[in-house]
Amino acid sequence: MGTTNAAPRTPATAPPPTRVTARTGARGFSTISPRETVVRYGLMVLVVFLTIGPFLWQLSTSLKGAAEDVYTRTPSFLPTSPTLEHYVTAFQAVPILDFAGNSVVVAALVVGGNVVGATLAGYALARLRFRGSRLVMAAILFTLLLPGEATLVAQYLTIRQLGLADTLLGVALPGMVGMINVLLMRTAFVAIPKELDEAAIVDGANAFQRFWRIGVPNVKGMIAVITIFAFIGAWDDFLWPLIVLTTPDRFTLTVGLQYLSGVFTNNPRIVAAGTMIAFIPIVAFFAVLQRYFFRGVDEGAIKG
Template sequence: MPDVTARAETGHHAVTAERPGPKAGPGQGRHAGRARRRAGFGTAGPGELVLRYSLLVLVLVLLISPFLWQLSTSLKSLHEDIFTGAPSFLPEQPTLDNYVRVAETIPVWSYALNSLIVAVIVVLGNAAGATLAGYALARLRFRGAKLLLVGFLATLVLPGEVTIISQYITVRGFGLADTLLGVALPGAIGMLNVLLMRTAFQAIPQEMDEAAVIDGATPWQRLIHIGLPNVRGMLSVITIFAFIGAWDDFLWPLIVLNDPENFTLTVGLQYLNGTFTNNPRLPAAGTMISFIPIVILFASLQRFFFRGVEEGAIKG
């Protein structure tokens, strides 16, 4: 699963990883139009519709029911037997008790806050760092630009796990071992995101820039008034994935953090799992605390993501 914090959990990041291609050129918008036209082809008859919806619902059940099962487990009271062969899918007497008790077992809310802090640093760092660098690489000419670009591209063939030990030593050298800043810092500017922003800026017609240059606009003014309004799609995709990547990341915080006080949610949950094999209700509640915010976030921003897909932000 390739990932954007470039922290290589890369699962989702890789989604956008698809296109470090340096020459994307303008006109990616074409795909959108094509996709729209496709919709009309061979309008589905009733038979086909029934078949399609049945298959869709079948896949939906396969992909979503484990989450619902976990949600249901987290809401079941201690009196309800969850170990029978045919347990009820719905809790008999739904209760939030497990959420209270999981917080008494591990400081799950402060873990959630830790994850949030890391994710916010990563999002802000990428939104600023990748945008500025992407713009300079796409639109300004300067000595060393080629070399830098090669450097950014070279990182793409390097799985993050390969350098993770040395990265830890670097972070430890800064005195940031076992700190949230140490967790957030390496992914705060993802190399892949720099390349993605560069691609987005390149798609802006050159003439717009040239006109602004003639009008005497400085590079900063061109970035703010011409650049930014035209790369909102890509910017939203990389920030969404920066957030999700940081929130979901496990290996890197597991290596950096030692003190249970500082754990992020994923690390804390794994710890919880080892402790409560007899009562799965508590880990279930813990996983929901991690899962629900990210699903709400993704569901509310999904149109930006899928628009990005159609515009070719993600490409095979």
């Protein structure tokens, strides 16, 4: 994920002679020795294991039977008596679908807010000239420096004064235009050659037409990136929804799943099952969007 984020615009500046996709691109430069291949794959497997190891462990824990040891001297990933009963228990213990519904509402608000707000703001900062644009940029950069935790209580007091305490809108509002997303969109718009814009101005296009017909089509990849970021951020957030929400009916999934681990009851298998249930939508979301995510890498600005 990290590399695609930095890469989107590079192929535009140096189109390779033959049609090469990003994944096989390395072969275009030189052929690599078998030894290097082994080293590369070895490193890749290592990183894959480090990244998804904890996830696999959770998955295997959630499937382990009640008579099976969860913590063994050497972690065992294959349940000897696999069972789905912990998922059933998790579903029975808490209204997971209601919580998930609340999470969907929050995530939709946050994703919508970021896609619209961050794209518009990013375009304005990249392409429009207006008084105080530098000041706005500076303000955005400075808010990025503030750790979210430091403003937590002040933010809550604000939301409460707006009358949004204990509402899903109150949960979503502070994250609806993420400053980092504005910056990302600005960077994406800046990378579109100015000549395109100038040509459009000559053709008589106004600011909004240039934004819609020239800007947006060229930053779809980045929009997919911020969509995913916004979704994951909204879906995974725990502390903020916990503080805003009071009524259990309105809890989001991360907060609601806490009911699975009480003070004196802590069956790691059920907790793991709850974690997997919360995790599945993220996988699905990424799977749907990854096409655009990687397409953004290939897209060049000047294609005709």
